[in-house]
Amino acid sequence: MEIRRADHIAKTLEEQIFNGTFANGERLDEVRLAERFGVSRTPLREAFQKLALSGLVEQIPRRGVFVRQPGxxxxxxxxxxxxxxxxxxxxxxxxxxxxxxxxxxxxxxxxxxxxxxxxxxxxxxxxxxxxxxxxxxxxxxxxxxxxxxxxxxxxxxxxxxxxxxxxxxxxxxxxxxxxxxxxxxxxxxxxxxxxxxxxxxxxxxxxxxxxxxxxxxx
Amino acid sequence: MEIRRADHIAKTLEEQIFNGTFANGERLDEVRLAERFGVSRTPLREAFQKLALSGLVEQIPRRGVFVRQPGxxxxxxxxxxxxxxxxxxxxxxxxxxxxxxxxxxxxxxxxxxxxxxxxxxxxxxxxxxxxxxxxxxxxxxxxxxxxxxxxxxxxxxxxxxxxxxxxxxxxxxxxxxxxxxxxxxxxxxxxxxxxxxxxxxxxxxxxxxxxxxxxxxx
DNA sequence: GTCAAGTATGTTGTATACAAGGTGTGACGT
DNA sequence: ACGTCACACCTTGTATACAACATACTTGAC
Incomplete structure (x- = not known):
C-alpha cells in the first residue's frame, strides 16, 4: 500500500507534533524513532526534511532536528x-x-x-x-x-x-x-x-x- | 568547508536549473548526477527533496525526479x-x-x-x-x-x-x-x-x- | 579545588549494499 | 503481422555499515 514509507512517516509525525505528542524544544532521536516506526534512518531523515521545509521542525547541522512549535x-x-x-x-x-x-x-x-x-x-x-x-x-x-x-x-x-x-x-x-x-x-x-x-x-x-x-x- | 554536501548540491542544482542547463521535462538521473558531483546518491536524494518542496522539480514515486519549469x-x-x-x-x-x-x-x-x-x-x-x-x-x-x-x-x-x-x-x-x-x-x-x-x-x-x-x- | 585538555562515546552525515517495482524488449501465439 | 505475456535489466526506495564531528566526562596540572 505505502509505496513510500517516508511520506507516511512524515504525515504521522506531523499529526503527532500537532497533537502535542512531542514537547516544544524536544530533539527527535533518529534511531529511537526509526525503531519505533520499524524503519531505518533513511526514510526518517527524508521525512524530517519535509517537516523542516514545512517549518514544523528545525534542522541544525550535526546537532539534530528539534520540534519547533510556533511561538x-x-x-x-x-x-x-x-x-x-x-x-x-x-x-x-x-x-x-x-x-x-x-x-x-x-x-x-x-x-x-x-x-x-x-x-x-x-x-x-x-x-x-x-x-x-x-x-x-x-x-x-x-x-x-x-x-x-x-x-x-x-x-x-x-x-x-x-x-x-x-x-x-x-x-x-x-x-x-x-x-x-x-x-x-x-x-x-x-x-x-x-x-x-x-x-x-x-x-x-x-x-x-x-x-x-x-x-x-x- | 561544506559540512553538509546535500545543501551545496541543492543550491548548485537550483542554479543550473535556473540557468537552463537542464531541459524542461528532463529526468535527473541519480547515479549520473551523483558521480558528476562526486558524492553518493544519499545527499543527492536529500537535495532533490528540497528542490521538490520548492517546486523546481517534480518527484514521481518509482519513476524519478523531473525538472519542472513553470509554464x-x-x-x-x-x-x-x-x-x-x-x-x-x-x-x-x-x-x-x-x-x-x-x-x-x-x-x-x-x-x-x-x-x-x-x-x-x-x-x-x-x-x-x-x-x-x-x-x-x-x-x-x-x-x-x-x-x-x-x-x-x-x-x-x-x-x-x-x-x-x-x-x-x-x-x-x-x-x-x-x-x-x-x-x-x-x-x-x-x-x-x-x-x-x-x-x-x-x-x-x-x-x-x-x-x-x-x-x-x- | 578548579580549569583545561584529551579521550571516549554517541549522534549525525555519507557511502554502499540490497530489495522491490517499473519499463522495455523479445518471443510466442493468434 | 500484430498483440500480448513473460523475462531481464534498470531505476528508485530502504537498510546497514562507516566516517566525521560534537559533546561530555575524566584525568591531570596549576
Missing amino acids: PVELIEMFEVMAELEAVCGRLAAVRISDAALAELREANARCLATVAAHDADAYYWENERFHQIIYRESGNSFLEQETLSLHNRLKPFRRAQLRLRGRMDQSMTEHEEIMDALSAGDAERAAASLRSHVAVQGEKFHHLLASLKPSVA | PVELIEMFEVMAELEAVCGRLAAVRISDAALAELREANARCLATVAAHDADAYYWENERFHQIIYRESGNSFLEQETLSLHNRLKPFRRAQLRLRGRMDQSMTEHEEIMDALSAGDAERAAASLRSHVAVQGEKFHHLLASLKPSVA
Missing part, C-alpha cells in the same frame, strides 16, 4: 498573513467567480447555518472549511489557491481552538453573509475587506485565548 | 500573487515603517536612480531588490517577509528577463517615487495600490515578452 508572535503573524491571503482570494473571486460556484457557495453556507443551529462545532468546522476553500478556488489562481490552502492547513489546530469561544459561530455566520453579499455583487474591495476582518478576528480571538491561558507570555 | 499560466499566476503580497507588505509598512527605515528606503531609491542614469541594468537589479526587501522587512511581519522573499527569489530569473525591455527601468523609477510618497505619508491603501501595480506591470511585461517569443503558447 505566540509567529502565530499572530501567520494569522495576519492568512487574513490578507483570504482577502486577496476574495478580491479576485469577486470578479471571477462563476454562477455555479456562487450557488455552491450559497449551499455550503446553508450547511454552515444548519450546523450552527445544531450546535455541532465539529461539523461547523468542516462546512466552514469547505466554504472558504470554494473561495480560494474561485480566485481563479491555482498557485494562490495552493499557497492559501497550505497556510490554512498549517493554522488548522489553532483555528480550531478559538472556535470553542462563546458566540463565535453565530458571529462567524453573519460575517459569512456579508462575504456572500460582496461576492454576489462582484464588489472586489468589499469582498476583500469582509474576508480580511473575518479571518483577522479569528487571529484576535486566538490572541485572547492565548493571553487568558498564559498571561505571562503576552 | 506560462503558472508564471502569470505567480506574478499575480507576488503583486498582491507586495501590496500587503506595503499596506502594513505604511503604518509600521520607522523613520530610520524610511531614510534607508530613500537612500536605496537614490542608488536605483544612479544605476538607471548609468544604464547599468545589473546594478539596478540589485539596488531594486534591496529597495523591495526593505519594504518586506518594514511590514513588521517576519513571516510575511519570509514568504514574500521566498516567492521573490523564485521569480528572480523571470523578473530579470523583463528588465531588459525598453524604458522599463525609467518607468520603474517613477513607480518607486509613488511608492515612497505613499509610505512617507503613511497612506496604507495608496502604498498597497502602487506596489501592486508596480509588480503587476512586471508580470504583464513578462507576459508580453513571453508572447513575443512563443506566439503559439499564449
Whole structure:
C-alpha cells in the first residue's frame, strides 16, 4: 500500500507534533524513532526534511532536528498573513467567480447555518472549511489557491481552538453573509475587506485565548 | 568547508536549473548526477527533496525526479500573487515603517536612480531588490517577509528577463517615487495600490515578452 | 579545588549494499 | 503481422555499515 514509507512517516509525525505528542524544544532521536516506526534512518531523515521545509521542525547541522512549535508572535503573524491571503482570494473571486460556484457557495453556507443551529462545532468546522476553500478556488489562481490552502492547513489546530469561544459561530455566520453579499455583487474591495476582518478576528480571538491561558507570555 | 554536501548540491542544482542547463521535462538521473558531483546518491536524494518542496522539480514515486519549469499560466499566476503580497507588505509598512527605515528606503531609491542614469541594468537589479526587501522587512511581519522573499527569489530569473525591455527601468523609477510618497505619508491603501501595480506591470511585461517569443503558447 | 585538555562515546552525515517495482524488449501465439 | 505475456535489466526506495564531528566526562596540572 505505502509505496513510500517516508511520506507516511512524515504525515504521522506531523499529526503527532500537532497533537502535542512531542514537547516544544524536544530533539527527535533518529534511531529511537526509526525503531519505533520499524524503519531505518533513511526514510526518517527524508521525512524530517519535509517537516523542516514545512517549518514544523528545525534542522541544525550535526546537532539534530528539534520540534519547533510556533511561538505566540509567529502565530499572530501567520494569522495576519492568512487574513490578507483570504482577502486577496476574495478580491479576485469577486470578479471571477462563476454562477455555479456562487450557488455552491450559497449551499455550503446553508450547511454552515444548519450546523450552527445544531450546535455541532465539529461539523461547523468542516462546512466552514469547505466554504472558504470554494473561495480560494474561485480566485481563479491555482498557485494562490495552493499557497492559501497550505497556510490554512498549517493554522488548522489553532483555528480550531478559538472556535470553542462563546458566540463565535453565530458571529462567524453573519460575517459569512456579508462575504456572500460582496461576492454576489462582484464588489472586489468589499469582498476583500469582509474576508480580511473575518479571518483577522479569528487571529484576535486566538490572541485572547492565548493571553487568558498564559498571561505571562503576552 | 561544506559540512553538509546535500545543501551545496541543492543550491548548485537550483542554479543550473535556473540557468537552463537542464531541459524542461528532463529526468535527473541519480547515479549520473551523483558521480558528476562526486558524492553518493544519499545527499543527492536529500537535495532533490528540497528542490521538490520548492517546486523546481517534480518527484514521481518509482519513476524519478523531473525538472519542472513553470509554464506560462503558472508564471502569470505567480506574478499575480507576488503583486498582491507586495501590496500587503506595503499596506502594513505604511503604518509600521520607522523613520530610520524610511531614510534607508530613500537612500536605496537614490542608488536605483544612479544605476538607471548609468544604464547599468545589473546594478539596478540589485539596488531594486534591496529597495523591495526593505519594504518586506518594514511590514513588521517576519513571516510575511519570509514568504514574500521566498516567492521573490523564485521569480528572480523571470523578473530579470523583463528588465531588459525598453524604458522599463525609467518607468520603474517613477513607480518607486509613488511608492515612497505613499509610505512617507503613511497612506496604507495608496502604498498597497502602487506596489501592486508596480509588480503587476512586471508580470504583464513578462507576459508580453513571453508572447513575443512563443506566439503559439499564449 | 578548579580549569583545561584529551579521550571516549554517541549522534549525525555519507557511502554502499540490497530489495522491490517499473519499463522495455523479445518471443510466442493468434 | 500484430498483440500480448513473460523475462531481464534498470531505476528508485530502504537498510546497514562507516566516517566525521560534537559533546561530555575524566584525568591531570596549576
